[in-house]
Amino acid sequence: MEFCPHGTKLECSKMRPKVPCKKLHFKKIIQKHTDESLGDCSFLNTCFHMDTCKYVHYEVDGPTVQFPKESFSKIESVETKTLGRTNQDTTILYPAQWVQCDLRYLDMTVLGKFAVIMADPPWDIHMELPYGTMSDDEMRQLGIPTLQDDGLIFLWVTGRAMELGRDCLKLWGYERVDEIIWVKTNQLQRIIRTGRTGHWLNHGKEHCLVSMTPLP
Incomplete structure (x- = not known):
């Protein structure tokens, strides 16, 4: 899926209040030690000190609109081809070396x-x-x-x-x-x-x- 350019659901609703958004959003991870006035952490999800970092971090919030399960069953399977010796329609994938x-x-x-x-x-x-x-x-x-x-x-x-x-x-x-x-x-x-x-x-x-x- 595509990420919403507005970031969070809150910001998205401000920009387009009457239009439901089907894209992925982020939500803030607010912990006891988080100080929102400091802004976003420069390292975000790659931060090694999230347990103590006072800056704001994020996680995926998921789609705003729930899609019917039938829509996923309609997705056609895609044939994947891998490198290796082939025997008719069979492809052998060798272990990485x-x-x-x-x-x-x-x-x-x-x-x-x-x-x-x-x-x-x-x-x-x-x-x-x-x-x-x-x-x-x-x-x-x-x-x-x-x-x-x-x-x-x-x-x-x-x-x-x-x-x-x-x-x-x-x-x-x-x-x-x-x-x-x-x-x-x-x-x-x-x-x-x-x-x-x-x-x-x-x-x-x-x-x-x-x-x-x-x-x-």
Whole structure:
């Protein structure tokens, strides 16, 4: 379902008092320690301290109008297709696989070849992070070219690493063909604006560089 742009049912009723709204709304979570005068919590549903946080948090209030149960039975089933070997109309979904290792020292030729690669590397963004990162030179030296002879790569980059990501793709032998921009929204479906201007520009969105192996 779609979220109502007015947020809560109270605000929605003020804006359109005579029209029932079928969209989803939010309602405030008011606890003993909540101080509504402080406004909304910047982290909303991702707040780690909701038991003590004095700012306002929200939860989904559900649709204003109750839909008849028959309406749900009319929804046609959608056939889902998964990756894997097929036998006539049967599709086999294999369990997810991963390798726990240090990528800097892994011989990537043992992994085989892939038609599509999605990479979200641990770029060094000059911040203290709860996980290890890779230096710029270590990123450039990754054996990505051994994983693909012909196909696409989707490379997620951070604000500082956008140009570095483009350099890496060029070094790995790819031709950049497109760029996807993910504009992040919070629980209330609003653009994230936590922090100062630099935070808005660097953390309110992420870029995914789309590249392909050049045609022979």
